[in-house]
Amino acid sequence: MTSQAAGTPVQHPLPDDAALRRIQRRVVGSMLLVQAVFALVFAMTGPIVSLIAEDMTGSTREAGFAQALILCGGVLFSLPLAALSTKRGRRAGISTGYLTGAGGAALVVVSASVASYPLLLVGAVGVGAALSAGFQARFAVTDLADNDRIGRSMGILSWSSIAGSVVGPPLAGGVEQLGAGRLAEFTAPFAAVAVGLAVAGLLVLVTLRPDPLLLARSMGREQVRERPNTRVALTASLRSPLIRQGIAVVVTVHTAMIALMNMAPIHLSHGAATLTSIGLVIGVHTASMYLPGPLVGYLSDRIGPYPLLVTSLGVMAMAAVVLAMSPEGHTVLVGLGLALLGAGWSAGYLAGSVLVTSAAQGQLRTMAQGAADFLVQLAAALGALLAGVIAAALGYDGLAIAWFVVIVALLIRIVTRRPAVPPAETADGTAPAKEPSGHGSRA
Template sequence: MTTTSTTALDPQRVQRRTVFLLSSSQLLSGIGNGATLSIGSLLAVDLSGSEAWAGSITTVLTLAAAIAALPLARLAESRGRRVGLVTGLVAAMAGALLIIASVMGQSFVLLLLGAAFLGLGTAANLQARFAAVDLAEPGHRGRSLSTVVWAITIGAVAGPNLIQPGAAVGSALGLAPIAGPFVFSAAGLFLAAVLLFAGLRPDPLLLSRRLALEAKGEGDAGTQTARGTVRSGLRAVQSSPLAMLALAAVVAAHGVMVAVMSMTPLHLQQLVGGSHAGHHGGTTDSTDALVIIGITISLHIAGMFALSPLWGWLTDKAGRLQTIAMGHGLLLVAVFIAGFGQHEPVLVTAGLILLGLGWSAATIAGSTLLAESVAADARVTVQGVSDTLMGAAGAVGGATSGLLLAWIGYQGLNVASSVLAAAVLALALVMLARRRAPVAGNGAMSQPPA
């Protein structure tokens, strides 16, 4: 922010510009995650020499995102959203370059380090959705948030399908073919960082604070915020039952999604390779397997993001809790279709699409409810804590999914994952029933208090 008075600015015009810039950067940066999700587990097996490490890339990436979430939130609190988001994207670009180096040097350690840096980009992308509601009007928070989430669709869906074009680019640059997709990742992340650095002015978070202070007649006084911690963020969440449910909704949805999604490429590779019963057979360079994996992950990511505007609209119109319940209901259906249809690639793909849809509904509605259910001065810290716990859930899901796949198979992994979704669905329904009893028919749930 500059010293120019905010009275000369139209907050809603700035909001529209902010959503456009955030959406554009999400589109570009989505390519990075798409490539990593589609071939990360295959690279891990190739470079480590063991299937036991298949989930390591997803685990490291999500764990790094969890660790980085609160520091990036603190950076946003002190310097604004622009600095926090650009920092994460630049780190992710470095991660894509490290993965290229790991392939060329056949180094598993470099692969893990690259995944860790890419995790910072994941943390930044998650926080971009909260930046979209800093200046949003209450009745449009769900839609503003979902627009930014939706924008990642094109890049994220394209990522898994850049395997073959990436191989051609890699060969032209003298790289190993499997490293080629990460050239696209690095370029997309670089462009996203430049776009936000140059264009996200005025900063939406800093502007929203100044507007609030001017409305109170306090000028620029008190613009410095206290240093947020996990403990202070959790205290703020615990003060509101709605915030607690919202946090549980996004964390559980992320854990279920990562656990199932991260092992699906390996399961499909074994399935297409002709090994339906065991965990051997099939090869990492199987063209058929790579094509099916690319299509499946692309459709899964499309499910995660393509219908985001619908979930944002339902969040604003039908209600936050109702949309959370829909999301976790879809997650339950998804894991049973994928699990019990484990021998049919079409059913596995259908389950992955529904998994993405459920994640999207629960994350958009939960994030919106969380942002408006805590005090304004604790909001950024709570958002950072939310992303930290989401990342931790994803890391646990990624770390345990490989073990569960080995112990109880792909079907067992899906059934085990259903427990979290069922628990949140039950809590949401109970809270809906309790809130409807005293306020039946007045539509209060469509706009929960901030």
């Protein structure tokens, strides 16, 4: 298969339905493998970069800043990687993010060997590019999916994060022991991160063929009439009530989950909770985030994203109430609250992403997805920074109550002001190739 120019539709006979289904299965299988590798190594980045920074500077504040810069790097790279995918296809955008992240992880290792904190910060920002690539991967499996199977494609991909989230953190200790005496303290896991992200990037280049986005353009699913412009694309995307609704829910549930989950171990440690019980509670939370993915995706396709958006916000509000009522160190109540938080996140994050993808037909779909990722990561970074400040001033219960108010306010707005947009009114003003199935655009 050949292409005439980078980012232009490939020239080849269009696949029939059976061939297209085989290609889509191959795309999903490829991204499952890639995301499993990514999740496995990326789970080590945040805690380990903090340890490296603290060992280098002796400052807890500097350690937290280095960890936050990984999130900031995700924000910085989200729109450029989306633009690159729009121009040259998913292989270019996603692989560039992972390979840039590998380079950033290598810089972190080098920074420790030369004791350079500024170089560590540059490396942390570079690692954030891999985070953006991981966000974009969930959209790659939707490029060739039928509109009534977008949710299922995303939901299946969510399972790839389970193994990495569970195995990744404990794996760091074993990797550190292997590197003892050969590398600076705490850097062996980051060397493994660099190798793993490089492998993920190369796997994208090798296995993601044909490129799903370029093939979709060849089939007329995404018409590109002119070179994409980030500012114009963002403005046009956010003009759509459906896209705004999807992004609002994704941003809210993700930021609330990050804020409440990050502060939960501290809330537990102030009581009688042991490190083992804290780890078990976080494990339950992680499982509740990713295990429901395929079911949520299936329901998004069958009944539409809108009921799931409402349900997710309701569950998140319940989670905030439970967490606000939980005493310090009470593993049962905190565990229940975090389980509800994870389930609400799963429903809202996936259904909101499905809504953005379904509504943003035409040439701006990829940039609308990039806008969602940019805003999600920006809000998550700010939420993570503010969570500690709010918890210090108002306590963990005050943080939970604050998020309850935000979540309920958005829930009321969505229930009372449900968008009613004709199917032909998409983000770029063009009619979709196929009407989205049950995405909640009808009043």
